[in-house]
Amino acid sequence: MAKITSVRGFRDILPDETPKWQRVEEKIRRIFFDFGIQEMRIPVLEKTELFKRGIGEATDIVEKEMYTFLDRGNEYLTMRPEATASVIRAYIEHHLYEKDPMAKLFTIGPMFRRERPQKGRFRQFHQINVEFLGQEDPRIDADLISMLMYLLGEVGLENLTLEINSLGCDVCRPAFRETAVCFLKEREGRLCDDCRRRLESNPLRIFDCKNEACQKTISEAPVILDFICVECREHFEKVMEYLHLLDVSFVINRKMVRGLDYYTRTAFEITTRSLGAQNAVTGGGRYDGLVQMLGGPAISGIGFAIGFDRLISMLPDTDEGSGSPRIFMAALGEEAQKHAFYLCNMLRRSGVRAEMDFSGKSLKSQMKRADKLGCSHALIIGDREMAEGTAQLRNMGDGTQGPVNIHDAGTILRRVTG
RNA sequence: GUGGGUGUAGCUCAGCUGGUUAGAGUGCCUGGUUGUGGCCCAGGAGGUCGAGGGUUCAAAUCCCUUCACUCACCCCA
Numbered sequence: 001m002a003k004i005t006s007v008r009g010f011r012d013i014l015p016d017e018t019p020k021w022q023r024v025e026e027k028i029r030r031i032f033f034d035f036g037i038q039e040m041r042i043p044v045l046e047k048t049e050l051f052k053r054g055i056g057e058a059t060d061i062v063e064k065e066m067y068t069f070l071d072r073g074n075e076y077l078t079m080r081p082e083a084t085a086s087v088i089r090a091y092i093e094h095h096l097y098e099k100d101p102m103a104k105l106f107t108i109g110p111m112f113r114r115e116r117p118q119k120g121r122f123r124q125f126h127q128i129n130v131e132f133l134g135q136e137d138p139r140i141d142a143d144l145i146s147m148l149m150y151l152l153g154e155v156g157l158e159n160l161t162l163e164i165n166s167l168g169c170d171v172c173r174p175a176f177r178e179t180a181v182c183f184l185k186e187r188e189g190r191l192c193d194d195c196r197r198r199l200e201s202n203p204l205r206i207f208d209c210k211n212e213a214c215q216k217t218i219s220e221a222p223v224i225l226d227f228i229c230v231e232c233r234e235h236f237e238k239v240m241e242y243l244h245l246l247d248v249s250f251v252i253n254r255k256m257v258r259g260l261d262y263y264t265r266t267a268f269e270i271t272t273r274s275l276g277a278q279n280a281v282t283g284g285g286r287y288d289g290l291v292q293m294l295g296g297p298a299i300s301g302i303g304f305a306i307g308f309d310r311l312i313s314m315l316p317d318t319d320e321g322s323g324s325p326r327i328f329m330a331a332l333g334e335e336a337q338k339h340a341f342y343l344c345n346m347l348r349r350s351g352v353r354a355e356m357d358f359s360g361k362s363l364k365s366q367m368k369r370a371d372k373l374g375c376s377h378a379l380i381i382g383d384r385e386m387a388e389g390t391a392q393l394r395n396m397g398d399g400t401q402g403p404v405n406i407h408d409a410g411t412i413l414r415r416v417t418g
Numbered sequence: 419g420u421g422g423g424u425g426u427a428g429c430u431c432a433g434c435u436g437g438u439u440a441g442a443g444u445g446c447c448u449g450g451u452u453g454u455g456g457c458c459c460a461g462g463a464g465g466u467c468g469a470g471g472g473u474u475c476a477a478a479u480c481c482c483u484u485c486a487c488u489c490a491c492c493c494c495a
């Protein structure tokens with residue numbers, strides 16, 4: 001029979017890895033708590049329309065990367081390719097803005113994009129999303145970004161580069177777009193095939209192209225920062241001012257654009273060299289029009305997504321250690337095993353990690369297992385001990401052992417934890 | 419969607435230009451100690467050589483097809 005394997009690009013995170021995921025997640029939750037960011041849990045499946053409207057029809061995500069299917073009942077559903085649209089949908093649906101004009105939300109979970117898998121990219125991947133809704137003050141931008149940098153540092157990431165840019169707003173971006181397209185059209189012959197296609201579909205994306213010839217052309221092209229309106233410029237400068245105040249270092253990337261349509265004004269990205277070609281750990285930005293675009297009131301917002309899988313892969317493998325049981329019950333004979341079974345469970349209920357063996361193997365192999373599991377102690381119970389009412393408690397570290405009353409779980413507990 | 423690399427034991431890999439029963443290390447099991455782990459020693463189990471087809475007296479090895487994994491492009495977290 002043919003083996004059933006996992007779906008391409010979907011992977012298992014095995015017990016060896018999960019402690020790392022848990023440690024990071026706990027730390028992040030703690031930080032979010034301190035910063036007053038509340039969790040929201042949202043569905044993995046949404047109506048396709050949500051992403052078409054939220055992310056933009058012409059984006060790669062919507063055009064070719066979504067897992068979309070026709071549900072019974074003739075409705076198109078999509079496995080979410082990102083979280084922001086869902087968060088905003090829920091925010092609008094439950095009228096959260098009526099309760100409190102300002103919301104700071106986070107969500108953690110899997111996202112799905114049907115791309116070709118490679119290093120740091122999976123079809124199911126995990127993101128940590130944070131959204132600050134309801135205020136467009138530039139200090140919010142600085143607050144969010146500095147929190148993000150702090151968080152990544154606390155988790156243990158090093159050698160990060162924060163790049164920021166302003167993408168302008170509805171007022172100033174169209175003008176820039178027009179001159180940029182004009183400029184690029186005049187030099188269409190020097191652009192690569194992809195970029196020529198982008199001229200029609202998503203011209204601003206050309207600024208992101210890695211092709212050398214294109215880069216050369218782009219280096220002479222107009223830059224959005226020279227076109228943004230007074231309000232956008234003031235906003236951007238305030239963001240930088242407050243980042244300085246919090247001692248967050250950054251570089252301005254004048255050519256940075258975003259792959260999703262909803263971004264306005266502040267855009268940022270955090271990259272690292274230790275991740276292969278997929279060097280972005282985090283991307284985010286302001287999206288002042290999104291809530292309205294999805295049918296809500298005119299409420300501004302800013303947020304980011306951390307690539308959880310990428311973050312984890314950058315962290316060194318450490319021995320978490322804490323997963324080792326403290327004591328192993330090595331029992332010989334039926335009576336002894338029965339008592340060990342009882343003791344084992346008593347100890348566990350007292351908060352001591354205890355293990356035992358049910359296969360009736362030799363003492364030697366039970367001791368081997370105790371060692372393999374990394375137990376600090378082994379309790380040896382055989383017929384002799386059962387008769388005497390004492391067991392041998394062995395310290396696996398130094399090899400010393402001595403008698404202990406087998407009916408006195410309290411003493412065993414103290415000897416093991418003390 | 420496009421291109422490169424790789425598929426041999428649970429894991430990491432060797433197997434040269436085709437040649438008998440396909441190997442090593444590690445892990446696993448058992449024994450050396452009639453009831454004592456780590457170190458050491460001995461033994462054992464474990465493989466449709468990714469799959470299908472072809473060439474040949476003979477294929478893990480050569481050819482074709484296919485699948486998977488992987489890296490890169492595209493794009494993004």
